[in-house]
Amino acid sequence: MSTTAEEQAKLVETSKRLAAYQAVKDYLLPEYTRVGIGSGSTVVYVVEAIAALGPAVTSKMAFYPTGSQSEELIEAAGLDLQYISKLPAGRQLDVAFDGADEVDDDLNLIKGGGACLWQEKIVAASAKQFVCVADFRKLSPSLGTAWKKGIPIEVLPMAAPRVLDELQRMGSQNPRIRPGLPGKAGAIVTDNGLWIIDAPFAPLLLSKGTEPGDGNNGVWTVDALADALIKIPGVAEIGLFYGKNGLQVASGAQKPVAAYF
Ligand code: 5RP
Secondary structure (H helix, E strand, C coil): CCHHHHHHHHHHHHHHHHHHHHHHHHCCCCCCEEEEEECCCCHHHHHHHHHCCCHHHHHCCCCEEHEEEEEHHHHHHCCCCCHHHHHHCCCCCCCCCCCEEEEECCCCCCCCCCCHHHHHHHHHHHHHEEEEEHHHHHHHHHHHHCCCCCEEEEEEHHHHHHHHHHHHHCCCCEEEEEEEECCCEEEEECCCCCCCECCCCCEEECCCCCCCCCCCHHHHHHHHHHHHCCCCCCEEEECECECCEEECCCCCCCCEEEECC
16 A cells, blocks of 8 residues: 655654654653754754753753754753854763764765754764664665765865765765855855755765775765765765764764664
8 A cells, every 4th residue: 555745744843853762762861961953854853852851851951053043943842052163172062962874784874965964063073973864765775866966075165076076976966066055156155155956976985984986987985985975075074974984983882882763
């Protein structure tokens, strides 16, 4: 029996909601005081699940957004809004929750469908634990299988043509500058005043090898591609959240400790 579009949409929302409530139940401990909140439609349910715990649990907690959307969610839920820029050096968030566009079997992620990837990576990397919350459509054996729009890459506008050239040289099929939201001409402009390039690559190999490299018959591993993309002049940040050979990358916990679907 095939499901209608309406039934499918309901299923997706139910999946996001259940995943969010379970993630909050498992990872938001009452003793926590600093919590990161990511962006997108799934974190709406994360904030709902947190608010449902009531002030007895949440009143001692401060919440750190990744952008204006999560800022509004935190405020609307009556939670204490704080900013990562004010988090003193040496301090970390206890946990950060965020959505994803795609999650592979090794919990590497593609993020940035909402153009907040740079702040999202900073918040995730500032947390002792980063927890990914998504719906069943996002899980795939290898990145690039489910999310076909390409890896979001935040770039300096003046560098965009050179970055597009380099991405093509690296094997990206038809990388393009993300257009503005409906009704807005030109490129989308991020909260950082930069542009987003979406770069589709053939599905990536998991980062299980001992050496990153661009061998593998022209198919990139997650690690090797991430290393190469971030080195392109003009690239500010990339939407690959990954771990090296099963380890967290040195810059922080950008790979989640758990993913909920
Ligand atoms: C925004 C993101 C989001 O987490 C990602 O796009 C998932 O969004 P949604 O929960 O709406 O499916 O990375 O930059």
